[in-house]
Amino acid sequence: MKRYILLAVALVSVAVYLFPLYWMYVTALKSGTEIFQYPPTFWPPHPQWNFRQVFLQHSMASYLWNSLVIAVGVTAITVVIGTGAAYSLARIRNRWTSVALFTVLMLQVLPSSLMVTPLFVAFNQMGLLATPRLAVTLAQAAKVLTLYIVICRSTFLQVPRELEEAALVDGNSRIGAFFRIIVPLARNGILVTSVLIFLQSFGEFVYSRSLISEKSLQTATVGLSEFVGPQINDWNGIMTYSAIYITPILIVFVLLQRRIVSGLTAGALK
Amino acid sequence: MTAFFRTFREGSGFDAVLILCAVAYLLVFSAFPLVYNVIMSFQSVDMFSITDFNRPWVGWQNYIDVINRPEAWLIVKNTAIFVLLSIVFQLGLGFGLALLFQQDFPAATFLRGLFLAGWIMPGLVVGTVWKWIFAGDFGVLNYVLNHLGIVTGKIFWLSDPAYSLYAVIIANIWLGIPFNMILLSVGLAAIPRDIYEAAELDGATAFQRFFSMTLPMMRATLGAVVSLGVILTLQQFDLIAGLTKGGPANSSNVAQYWSWQLSFETYEISAGSVIAVMMIAVVIVVATIYVRSTTNEQSA
Amino acid sequence: MNQIEIDDLNKHYGAYHALRDINLKIPAGSFVALIGPSGCGKSTLLRTIAGLEKFTGGTLRIAGEVMNTRPPRERDVAMVFQSYALYPHMDVERNMTYSLRLKRRPREEILERAKSAANTLGLTALLSRKPRELSGGQRQRVAMGRAIVRNPKVFLFDEPLSNLDAELRVRMRGEIRRLHERLGATSVYVTHDQIEAMTMADYVVVLRAGRIEQQGAPLDLYDRPANRFVAGFIGSPSMNFLPARVAEDGRTAILGEADGQRIDLGREVEPGREILVGMRPEHLQIRPASDATGLQATVELLESTGSMTFMEARLAGAPITVSQAGRMAAARGEPVRLQIDPENLRLFDPATEAAI
Numbered sequence: 001m002k003r004y005i006l007l008a009v010a011l012v013s014v015a016v017y018l019f020p021l022y023w024m025y026v027t028a029l030k031s032g033t034e035i036f037q038y039p040p041t042f043w044p045p046h047p048q049w050n051f052r053q054v055f056l057q058h059s060m061a062s063y064l065w066n067s068l069v070i071a072v073g074v075t076a077i078t079v080v081i082g083t084g085a086a087y088s089l090a091r092i093r094n095r096w097t098s099v100a101l102f103t104v105l106m107l108q109v110l111p112s113s114l115m116v117t118p119l120f121v122a123f124n125q126m127g128l129l130a131t132p133r134l135a136v137t138l139a140q141a142a143k144v145l146t147l148y149i150v151i152c153r154s155t156f157l158q159v160p161r162e163l164e165e166a167a168l169v170d171g172n173s174r175i176g177a178f179f180r181i182i183v184p185l186a187r188n189g190i191l192v193t194s195v196l197i198f199l200q201s202f203g204e205f206v207y208s209r210s211l212i213s214e215k216s217l218q219t220a221t222v223g224l225s226e227f228v229g230p231q232i233n234d235w236n237g238i239m240t241y242s243a244i245y246i247t248p249i250l251i252v253f254v255l256l257q258r259r260i261v262s263g264l265t266a267g268a269l270k
Numbered sequence: 271m272t273a274f275f276r277t278f279r280e281g282s283g284f285d286a287v288l289i290l291c292a293v294a295y296l297l298v299f300s301a302f303p304l305v306y307n308v309i310m311s312f313q314s315v316d317m318f319s320i321t322d323f324n325r326p327w328v329g330w331q332n333y334i335d336v337i338n339r340p341e342a343w344l345i346v347k348n349t350a351i352f353v354l355l356s357i358v359f360q361l362g363l364g365f366g367l368a369l370l371f372q373q374d375f376p377a378a379t380f381l382r383g384l385f386l387a388g389w390i391m392p393g394l395v396v397g398t399v400w401k402w403i404f405a406g407d408f409g410v411l412n413y414v415l416n417h418l419g420i421v422t423g424k425i426f427w428l429s430d431p432a433y434s435l436y437a438v439i440i441a442n443i444w445l446g447i448p449f450n451m452i453l454l455s456v457g458l459a460a461i462p463r464d465i466y467e468a469a470e471l472d473g474a475t476a477f478q479r480f481f482s483m484t485l486p487m488m489r490a491t492l493g494a495v496v497s498l499g500v501i502l503t504l505q506q507f508d509l510i511a512g513l514t515k516g517g518p519a520n521s522s523n524v525a526q527y528w529s530w531q532l533s534f535e536t537y538e539i540s541a542g543s544v545i546a547v548m549m550i551a552v553v554i555v556v557a558t559i560y561v562r563s564t565t566n567e568q569s570a
Numbered sequence: 571m572n573q574i575e576i577d578d579l580n581k582h583y584g585a586y587h588a589l590r591d592i593n594l595k596i597p598a599g600s601f602v603a604l605i606g607p608s609g610c611g612k613s614t615l616l617r618t619i620a621g622l623e624k625f626t627g628g629t630l631r632i633a634g635e636v637m638n639t640r641p642p643r644e645r646d647v648a649m650v651f652q653s654y655a656l657y658p659h660m661d662v663e664r665n666m667t668y669s670l671r672l673k674r675r676p677r678e679e680i681l682e683r684a685k686s687a688a689n690t691l692g693l694t695a696l697l698s699r700k701p702r703e704l705s706g707g708q709r710q711r712v713a714m715g716r717a718i719v720r721n722p723k724v725f726l727f728d729e730p731l732s733n734l735d736a737e738l739r740v741r742m743r744g745e746i747r748r749l750h751e752r753l754g755a756t757s758v759y760v761t762h763d764q765i766e767a768m769t770m771a772d773y774v775v776v777l778r779a780g781r782i783e784q785q786g787a788p789l790d791l792y793d794r795p796a797n798r799f800v801a802g803f804i805g806s807p808s809m810n811f812l813p814a815r816v817a818e819d820g821r822t823a824i825l826g827e828a829d830g831q832r833i834d835l836g837r838e839v840e841p842g843r844e845i846l847v848g849m850r851p852e853h854l855q856i857r858p859a860s861d862a863t864g865l866q867a868t869v870e871l872l873e874s875t876g877s878m879t880f881m882e883a884r885l886a887g888a889p890i891t892v893s894q895a896g897r898m899a900a901a902r903g904e905p906v907r908l909q910i911d912p913e914n915l916r917l918f919d920p921a922t923e924a925a926i
Contacts, residue, residue, distance in 0.1 A: 006375040013367065014384050020444065021387060023410060024399045039413050077295075085292030088285035100289050102561065107300040109557040113507035113526045114546035117533040118303035118310060125321055142299030149292060162655035165622050168642040169649045169726075170669035170716070174284040184659050203392025205508045210534050221394045225511060228398055235402050242395050253390045257383050260390075 027239035035235050054240040062216060063223035064245070066133060070208070070219060071201040073137035078148045078197050081141075083190060086152035087182060091161070101153075108146035112206040115139075120210055132212040136219075139207045144197045151196070155189025156182070192259040199249055220245050304550065311543040320539065332540045339541075341520045341528075348435055349504075349524040352442070356503045357496060359443045364450025364495075371451075372458050382455070389448040397512020400441040404428050404513070431521030434514050438522045441509055446502065450495055457491030458484070497560035504553050525549050571598035572633045572723040572756045574619060579628035581614060581780075588614050589625065590780045596773070598633075601750050601757045603771035605764060606803070611780040612760045616726050619758060621645050633723055643672075648717035649726040652733065654709045656701040656716075663688075663697040666715045687719045690749070707738050714746070718753065725750075725757040731766065743770055764804055768792070776800050798923040801848050801916055807880065809848045810890040813920065816843045823847060826886030831865055836912025845926060848916035851893040856881070856900060857907040864907030869900050883908070 027035055029047040055061070089101050119139050120129075128135045159182055167177035183190070205221040212218050218226075224245065227238055253260065311332055313325040336342060371382040388396070403411050404427035415421045427437040461484065469479050507526055510516060516523030516531060523531075525545055533542030574596040581589040589611050596602050604612040617623040619630065621642035630637045637645055648669075656665050663684050664671075670680045688694045691711045701709055710730060717725055727746075731739045747770050750757055761767050767774050768788045775785040776799075784796040795801035801809045814823040814833065820841045822832045833847060857864050867890070871882040874897065881892040881900065885908065892908065900906050917926040 003373075003375040006370065006373050007377070010370060010375065010378065010381045013370070014381050017385055017444075017447070018387065020396070020399050020403060023403060027402060036408050038408055039417070040408065040410050081292050081295050084288030088288040092282075092285050097289065100293055103293065103301075104296065105561050106554060106557055107296050109501045109505075109553050110300060110304065110550060111505040111507065111526050111553065113505070113530045114549055115300070115303055115307075116530065117539060117542045117546055118307040119299075120533070121310065121315065121320055121539060122303060122306055125323065138299055142296060145292065145296060146300075160653060160655065162651045162653050163657060165617075165620075165642075166649065166651060166655035166657070166716075167668075168622065169620055169647060170720075171643040171672040173641065173643065176672070178284075181657060185657075199390055203395070203508075205392065205394045205511065206530070209511070210530070221392055221508070224394060224398060228401070228512070235405075235408075238398060239402065242398055246391055246395050249390060249392075250387060253387065257386060260386075 024239050024242055027236050028243045030236050032234075032236060048236070050236070051240055051244055054237050055244060058223060058227060058237075058241060060220065060223065060241065060244060063218060063220040066208075066217055067202050067204075067219040067221070070133055070137050070140065070204065071198050073134075074141045074144060074201040074204075075194050075198045077137065077141040078145050079190070079194050082145050082148040083152060083183070084178070086149045087156045087178065087186075089149065090153045090156035091164075104146045104149050107142075108150065110143075112139075112143055115143075116206050116210045119207070123211065129211060129213075132214065133217055135211045136204070136207045139211070140201050140204050143207075144200055147200075148193055148197050151193045152186070152190060155186045155193070158189075159185045188259065192256060195252060195256055196260055199252060202249065307543050307546050307550070310540060311547045313540060315539040315543070317537040320537075328540075332544045336541050336544045341523070344520055345523050345525055345528050348520075348522065349526075351435060352439055352524050353500060353503045355436075355439045356442045356446060357499045359439075360446035360450045360499055361492075361496065363443070364447050365454050367447065367451045368454035368458055371455060382451070385451060386448045388445060393445065393506065393508025394512045396445055397441060397509040400437070400444070400509075401428065401513050404437050428514050429518055431518055434518060434522035438510055438513055438524075441513060442503065442506055445506075445509060446499060449502070450499065453495045453498070454488070454491060457488050457495075460491075461487045494560060497556050500556050501553055501560070504549065504556075573598040574724060574756060574758070575629075575631040575634075576619075577629045577631075579615075579618065579625055579630060581611075581618065581623065581625040588780050589618070592628070592782060594775060594782065594785065596756060596758065598756050599754045600772045601747070601759065601770060602773045602775060603767035604758065604760045604775050604777060605762065605767040606777035606783075608762060609779075610777040612762075612777050613728055614780075615777070616649075616728055616758060616760045619724070620647055620649050620726050645724075646720075646722050647724040647726055648720045648722040649728065650713045650717050650730040652729040654701075654713040654730075654733075656709055656712055658701055661698050661700055662693060662704070662712050662715075665701065665712055666719050668716070669720050683719045683721075687715045690718065691715050706734055707742070710734060710742065714749070718749070721753075721755075723756065725755050727757065727759040727761075729761055730759075732761075732763070739766075746770065764806065768804070774804075776803060794925070795848075795916060796925055798846060798848070798918045798925075801918070801925075805850055805852075807851045807891045807893055809850050809916070810854075810888075811918070812847045812849070812886060812888050812890070814845050814847045816841050816845060818842075825865070826888065831886055833865065833910075833915075834912050835915060835917070839917065839926065844920050846918040846920050846923075848918060849890070849910055850914065851880070851891045853910050853914040854890075854892040855909045856892060856894065856898060857909055858899075859905040859907055861907040864909040867906055867908050869902055869904050869906055872898060872900065872902060874898075 026042070026044055029044045030041070031046060031048045034041065034044065034046070089097055089104075116139070123129050123135045128138070163181055163185065164177050167181040168174070172180060203221060204219065205225070208219040208222050209225065212222070224238070224241055227241055232238070312327060312329060314328050315325055319325045367385065371378050403409055406412065406424050406426040406429065409427070411427070412424045415425070425433055427433045465483055466479055469483055474482060504526060507530065510522070510524065510527045514522040516527050526549055529542045529545035529549065532538045532545065574594070576592050576594040579589055579592040580587070592615060604615055606612050614623055618625050619632075621637065621640060632645055632647070657668065660668065666687060667680045667684045670683065684697070685694070688697055691714060693708070693711055693715055696704065696708060701712065704712065713730065731742050734742060743766060759767075759771060771788060773785065774788050774791055776783045776791065778799055784791060784800045791800060791804050795804060798811065802811070812825055814825045816823050816835070816839045817832065818841050820838050822834055823845060825831045825833055825847070839845065865885055867883040867885040869881060869883050870889070873880045877895065879894050879896065879898045881898060883890055883892060883906065918924065919926055
C-alpha cells in the first residue's frame with residue numbers, strides 16, 4: 001500500500017515538474033487565437049501543425065546548421081585534445097598532475113558570460129571575428145574541455161592499470177596500448193561524454209550571441225532570442241520553434257539518459 | 271631527436287605531451303582571457319580603443335566608477351538574493367525528491383530519470399518557455415494560481431519590478447532541481463543500508479534516523495552540492511536572457527548579466543571587465559572550497 | 571642463454587628507498603621465487619625486470635643484454651598478473667595471440683601456437699569465449715596461455731595463484747611446475763606464500779624492506795637460515811625463538827631468567843654470550859612429564875586438524891609452538907617434557923639477528 005502512495009506522489013511531482021515541457025508542446029499545437037483564450041485550454045481542441053511553416057519562415061535550417069557546425073567542431077576539438085589528457089591525469093599521480101588537475105577544475109567554473117568580454121576583445125585583435133563560427137567553437141571548446149576531462153578521467157580510472165601493463169609486456173608501445181587497449185575499453189564513457197558535450201554546445205548562447213554579428217552565421221539559440229523580441233505575440237510560433245529545436249536533444253537524452261547521468265555524477269563527486 | 275621520439279612512444283614523454291596539449295589549449299583560451307580581463311579592468315577600453323594594444327592605464331578608477339553607479343547596489347543585492355533563494359529551494363526540493371526516489375516503489379528509477387529532461391535543455395529555451403508561462407494576461411501560471419485561490423487578479427511577473435527577480439529565481443530553481451536531486455541521490459545510495467538496520471534495532475524512529483544518520487553522513491555531499499550550486503547559479507545567463515534581460519529597470523538584473531550588458535550593449539568594456547573580475551574572484555573562492563573538500567574526501 | 575643478471579640495483583620512489591643494492595643471478599632455465607612480507611619489494615623487483623618500473627641505479631641484463639632503459643616490449647618477457655589482466659574486449663584466442671598479432675606473425679603460425687597452448691592448458695573448448703564468461707581458474711589458465719604462446723626468454727609471475735581457492739591453488743602449483751619442466755624457460759615467481767615458494771622453486775630469494783635477506787635452494791633456506799627473519803619466515807608454523815645466555819662451559823645455555831633450565835647447544839659458543847635459541851615446532855618432541863631429561867613446559871592450548879596437532883606451551887616464561895603428526899598425549903594445563911636434537915637448534919645474535 002505504502003508503495004502505491006509513494007508511486008502516486010512521485011507521479012504527481014513528475015507531472016508538475018514536466019508541465020513546462022508539456023505546455024511548450026501544447027502551445028505549439030494551438031492556433032493563433034486559441035493561445036490568447038483565458039482561461040487557457042490544457043488540450044488543444046483543434047491541433048495545428050505549423051512546424052513546416054515556422055521552420056521555413058524563421059530560416060531555422062540555417063540556424064540549426066550553424067548550431068550543428070559549432071557543436072560538431074567543439075566536440076571534435078574536445079575529444080582530440082581532452083581524451084589523452086584525461087587518460088594521463090587518471091594514470092599518473094605526482095605533483096605535476098595534481099597541479100594540472102587543479103588547473104582544469106578551476107578553469108571549469110569560469111562563467112561564459114564573464115569570459116566573453118576578454119575573448120571578444122582578444123579575438124577582435126587577433127582577427128578571429130572574421131570567422132565567427134570558428135571563434136565560438138574555440139571559445140566553447142575551452143569551456144567544455146574541462147568538463148570532458150573531468151568526466152572522462154573518472155572513466156579511465158575504472159580501467160585497471162594491469163591491462164595497460166599487460167599490453168606493454170605483450171609488445172605494445174605506450175601509444176599502441178592507448179589506442180588498442182585503453183580507448184576501446186573506455187569507449188562507452190568517451191562516447192557518452194562526447195554526446196553530452198555535443199548537446200551542451202548545440203544549445204550554446206552567450207558566445208554565439210556576442211561573437212557572431214552576421215545573421216546567416218548565427219545559431220538556433222540566437223535565432224530564438226531574436227524571434228522572441230521586445231513585442232511578442234506569436235507565442236505559438238515561438239513554442240513551435242522551441243519544440244523543433246529541442247525535440248532532437250530530448251530524444252538523444254532519453255536514449256542515453258542512464259549513461260549520461262552516471263557520467264555526470266561521477267564527474268561531479270570524484 | 272630519436273631519444274625524444276622514444277620517450278614519447280615508450281615513457282613519460284607520452285603523458286607529458288597528452289597533458290600539455292590540453293593545458294596549452296586551456297591556457298590560451300581560458301587562462302589568458304582571464305588575465306587579459308584583469309588587465310582590461312585597469313585600462314580605459316571602449317568601442318574606439320577596442321583594437322588598440324596600447325590603451326590608457328587608469329588604475330582603480332574603473333572599479334571606483336562601477337561601485338559608484340546608481341544601479342550597483344541593487345544588482346549586488348539581486349545577485350545575493352538570486353543565489354541564496356535558488357540554492358535554498360533547489361537543495362530543499364532536490365533533497366526531498368532524492369529521498370522520495372530512494373524509497374522502494376514501482377518505476378522509481380524510471381520516474382526519477384524523467385526529471386532530468388529539464389537538465390539538458392538549453393537555458394535560453396527554458397527561459398522562453400517560462401516567459402510564456404509567466405505571461406501576465408494569458409499566462410498559465412496566473413490562471414492556475416487564481417483557480418487554486420492562492421492569489422486573486424493577475425500578477426505581471428515579468429514587467430512588475432516587485433516580481434521580476436522572483437520569476438527568474440523560480441525558473442532557475444526549476445532548472446537546478448534535477449542536478450541537485452541526482453547528486454544527492456548518489457550520496458544517499460552510498461550510505462550503507464546496515465547502519466539504518468542497526469539504528470532501527472537500537473530503537474531510532476524514522477525521524478531520528480534521518481537526523482542522526484542521513485544528515486551527518488550526507489555532510490560531504492551536501493557541501494559539494496551547495497558549492498556546485500553556487501558556481502552554476504553564478505554561471506546562469508541564458509535563462510535571464512530568455513526571461514527578463516535583467517529588466518524592468520534592473521529589477522531582475524544580476525552581476526553576470528550586468529557585466530555582459532555593459533560590454534556588449536553599451537560597449538563600456540572596462541566596466542564589464544571590472545564586474546567580471548570581481549565575480550570570477552567570488553567563483554574561484556567557492557571553487558577552491560569545493561575542490562579542497564572533494565579531494566580531502568577522496569584521500570580520507 | 572636466457573639468464574637474468576641484476577647488479578647493485580636500487581630504486582627510489584621520492585624519498586622512499588624501494589629496492590636496495592639488489593644483486594641476483596638467475597641462471598637460464600631455472601625457476602626462482604621472490605618471497606617476503608607485503609611491501610618488501612618483491613613485486614617491484616619483478617616489475618623492474620619486466621620494464622614496468624624504472625630504477626635509479628644498477629644494471630639489469632637479460633640474456634646478456636643490458637635492459638636498463640628498454641621498454642617492456644623490447645625485453646621479450648611474458649608476465650602473468652595477479653588479476654590476470656585479460657583484455658575484456660577480446661575472446662580467449664585473441665587474448666592469447668595478441669602479442670603474436672602485434673609482431674605480425676603469419677596467420678598459420680598464430681593459429682598453430684594458439685591451438686597448441688590451448689591444448690596444453692585444456693582451453694580448446696573455450697577459445698571463443700570472452701573473459702567475463704570464464705571461471706577464476708579458467709581465467710588463470712588463459713593468463714598462462716597468453717604467456718606461453720609467446721615462447722619468451724623469461725616468464726614472470728606476479729602472485730598468479732592468490733585469487734584462486736585453496737584446492738585449485740594446490741593443483742595449479744603442480745601444473746605450473748610441470749609446465750616449467752617442459753618448456754624449460756627461465757621463470758621468476760613472486761609470492762607471499764612460503765609453501766608455494768618452497769614447493770615450486772629451484773631457488774628462493776627472501777626480501778625484506780627492499781633488501782635481499784638470503785637467497786639459495788629452498789631446503790638450504792630451511793636448514794641454514796642466515797638470520798632470524800629468514801628463519802621465522804620460512805617454515806610453518808614459524809620457528810620459536812627463546813632468549814638465553816651461554817653457560818660457563820660454552821656448550822650449554824641457560825633459558826630465560828627465573829627458571830634457569832639448561833639446553834645442550836651441541837657445539838662451542840663463547841661463554842656468557844646472550845643468544846636467541848631457535849627451535850622449529852616440528853623438531854620438538856613431546857615426552858611425558860615423568861621423563862628425567864628434556865625441557866619442562868606447560869601446555870596452554872591444543873589444536874588438532876586430524877592429521878596434525880599443534881600445541882601452544884609455555885617454556886621458560888615464553889610462549890612456544892610444537893607441532894606433531896597425528897595426536898598428542900597431553901592435556902591443557904599439564905606439564906610436559908620437550909626434547910630437541912642439538913643438531914636442529916639454530917642460534918642467533920639478539921642484536922644483529924644474524925645466525926651464529
